[in-house]
Amino acid sequence: xxxxxxxxxxxxxxxxxxxxxxxWRITYxxxxxxxxxxxxxxxxxxxxxxxxxKSNMCESHCPLRHTFTTKxxxxxxxxxxxxxxxxxxKVSVSSAILYDSQGNRIGGVETFRDISAIEHLRSLGAFxxxxxxxxxxxxxxxxxxxxPTVARSASTVLITGESGSGKxxxxxxxxxxxxxxxxPFIAINCAAIPDSLLESELFGYNKGAFTGADRDKPGRxxxxxxxxxxxxxxxxxxxxxxxxxxxxxxxxxxEPLGSVETKKTSARIICATNADLERLxxxxxxRQDLYYRINVIxxxxxxxxERKEDIIFLAHQFLDRFSVVNNKRVDRFxxxxxxxxxxxxxxxxxxxxxxxxxxxxxxxxxxxxxxxxLPSAMxxxxxxxxxxxxxxxxxxxxxxxIRTVLEKHDYNVSAAAKDLDxxxxxxxxxxxxxxxxx
Amino acid sequence: MNLEMRQxxxxxxxxxxxxxxxxxxxxxxxxxxxxCMKLAIPTTRQRIAPLFDSATNIELYAxxxxxCDCVLVSTLEFPEGAQQNLETLYHIPVDTVVCGAISNEVExxxxxxxxxxxxxxxxxxxxxxxxxxxxxxxxxxFSMPGCLRPHHCPKRSRxxxxxxxxxxxxx
Numbered sequence: 001x002x003x004x005x006x007x008x009x010x011x012x013x014x015x016x017x018x019x020x021x022x023x024w025r026i027t028y029x030x031x032x033x034x035x036x037x038x039x040x041x042x043x044x045x046x047x048x049x050x051x052x053x054k055s056n057m058c059e060s061h062c063p064l065r066h067t068f069t070t071k072x073x074x075x076x077x078x079x080x081x082x083x084x085x086x087x088x089x090k091v092s093v094s095s096a097i098l099y100d101s102q103g104n105r106i107g108g109v110e111t112f113r114d115i116s117a118i119e120h121l122r123s124l125g126a127f128x129x130x131x132x133x134x135x136x137x138x139x140x141x142x143x144x145x146x147x148p149t150v151a152r153s154a155s156t157v158l159i160t161g162e163s164g165s166g167k168x169x170x171x172x173x174x175x176x177x178x179x180x181x182x183x184p185f186i187a188i189n190c191a192a193i194p195d196s197l198l199e200s201e202l203f204g205y206n207k208g209a210f211t212g213a214d215r216d217k218p219g220r221x222x223x224x225x226x227x228x229x230x231x232x233x234x235x236x237x238x239x240x241x242x243x244x245x246x247x248x249x250x251x252x253x254x255e256p257l258g259s260v261e262t263k264k265t266s267a268r269i270i271c272a273t274n275a276d277l278e279r280l281x282x283x284x285x286x287r288q289d290l291y292y293r294i295n296v297i298x299x300x301x302x303x304x305x306e307r308k309e310d311i312i313f314l315a316h317q318f319l320d321r322f323s324v325v326n327n328k329r330v331d332r333f334x335x336x337x338x339x340x341x342x343x344x345x346x347x348x349x350x351x352x353x354x355x356x357x358x359x360x361x362x363x364x365x366x367x368x369x370x371x372x373x374l375p376s377a378m379x380x381x382x383x384x385x386x387x388x389x390x391x392x393x394x395x396x397x398x399x400x401x402i403r404t405v406l407e408k409h410d411y412n413v414s415a416a417a418k419d420l421d422x423x424x425x426x427x428x429x430x431x432x433x434x435x436x437x438x
Numbered sequence: 439m440n441l442e443m444r445q446x447x448x449x450x451x452x453x454x455x456x457x458x459x460x461x462x463x464x465x466x467x468x469x470x471x472x473x474c475m476k477l478a479i480p481t482t483r484q485r486i487a488p489l490f491d492s493a494t495n496i497e498l499y500a501x502x503x504x505x506c507d508c509v510l511v512s513t514l515e516f517p518e519g520a521q522q523n524l525e526t527l528y529h530i531p532v533d534t535v536v537c538g539a540i541s542n543e544v545e546x547x548x549x550x551x552x553x554x555x556x557x558x559x560x561x562x563x564x565x566x567x568x569x570x571x572x573x574x575x576x577x578x579x580f581s582m583p584g585c586l587r588p589h590h591c592p593k594r595s596r597x598x599x600x601x602x603x604x605x606x607x608x609x
Contacts (some may be wrong), residue, residue, distance in 0.1 A: 043583045082540065082541050086542035086545060138525060
């Protein structure tokens with residue numbers, strides 16, 4: 001094959017190809033490489049390959065360096081490059097050595113393929129199927145680090161965190177890593193079902209147990225057998241249900257409504273709540289023995305505002321996902337949007353972020369999400385927050401310190417008032433003013 | 439501040455070259471460490487590392503500002519890449535990063551945390567430090583391949599970057 005034919009072939013393929021000499025200078029750069037990197041051939045030739053390619057592999061895991069050292073070709077090593085727009089482009093790279101007719105090494109060739117679309121589809125699948133938790137935050141990474149260990153044990157897990165912070169996703173992650181992963185994952189929101197129905201939902205009933213029970217119905221414990229039962233909003237359980245749940249957790253057995261037969265369950269129990277269970281125990285609203293029974297391993301998910309790295313990361317994930325779902329080409333956020341995202345308090349956490357971005361993608365009529373695509377309440381809340389006057393700040397600080405001191409004194413108002421150096425009636429007035437629950 | 443960072447700060451404060459840079463009124467005071475600007479440059483083989491996100495070696499320089507001398511005070515090693523260690527840079531705290539390519543998400547985090555970023559620069563570190571002293575980092579000389587005009591401005595780096603002659607939109 002002559003040189004002209006080889007070059008025509010290299011120019012017609014969709015994989016990027018470049019060659020380098022022994023000094024790591026680029027000697028050939030095909031048109032697909034131009035397209036993927038955003039750099040023209042004339043600008044690339046003669047320059048150091050790593051300054052053109054700008055990949056995360058260049059410094060420590062360079063495929064060509066590996067090939068030169070070991071004389072082994074590298075095939076489909078995965079990584080990413082950063083293009084001139086600052087965007088990460090996921091690539092799969094292969095490399096080989098180039099020899100002249102005498103068998104002397106004259107350089108190397110690297111071929112690379114843009115696999116962003118494939119990786120994106122894969123991540124979408126993973127996100128939905130397994131509920132994999134993704135994070136860039138150091139705090140979250142520490143929590144996720146222990147999840148596999150927790151998953152392997154059979155202990156009851158309590159997941160705490162604000163609403164929308166990903167408690168169910170975490171529970172699904174634990175399930176997918178556990179020995180019961182081939183069993184079912186059954187989730188039930190204890191706050192969403194009236195107490196009278198919750199018992200039959202959890203334990204099931206037998207035919208004739210009550211009017212209308214014309215057939216046997218398995219409960220969630222039965223459905224989750226050899227799998228995982230996720231009890232969300234456990235703090236909302238009534239005292240009666242708490243007793244029944246305690247028995248199941250202790251004995252691993254229960255009786256369906258209308259049955260005299262005791263059933264065994266091997267379901268792994270994961271509980272979640274956004275309430276402060278310790279406080280509920282102190283207030284007598286949650287049974288202490290049940291609390292100790294479920295509080296074997298506690299995983300606390302920090303709110304989104306405390307892991308700012310995740311805001312940007314997740315925002316991009318959701319942007320990609322909703323762009324695909326809505327068949328749009330929205331691929332970035334304006335600087336103002338990012339500033340707002342990073343300074344906003346995200347009371348609804350990840351769920352709120354997801355919804356905000358879904359709305360933005362639907363409303364966005366260009367390739368960039370701007371402030372006008374975001375809910376006006378969000379910008380308004382941010383503005384209100386950013387123009388707090390001194391009095392407002394004092395009130396916030398005062399409320400916080402009263403709450404802390406009350407907690408310290410187990411909600412004994414007299415002791416707290418003494419500690420705060422104020423009269424008891426003044427403290428009562430402030431508790432009422434700030435709507436602090438005691 | 440963790441132990442490692444305390445050691446870095448102590449190293450900065452006790453470096454004789456760094457001491458020389460500082461105004462006498464600060465010597466021995468608690469402001470000794472925080473007085474000078476800290477400049478971080480990811481490097482590999484005496485050149486600016488091609489990508490900040492995965493840079494494993496970051497040289498920390500003390501300087502009194504853009505257009506002034508820089509003194510090497512420490513070298514930080516991040517085997518997992520700089521992106522995983524941004525907190526360390528904030529803790530020092532690093533005031534300016536001069537680097538090669540950088541992804542938008544990492545750059546935004548740096549800028550959000552008050553770090554100025556001179557990005558998409560390339561060349562030997564000594565030349566770049568010379569460029570810093572001569573205030574010529576905004577010129578063509580240090581632009582990475584493909585950047586058609588000077589655009590490396592602190593706090594708004596790359597906003598005016600051109601690709602194939604087209605002016606980029608702010609984002």
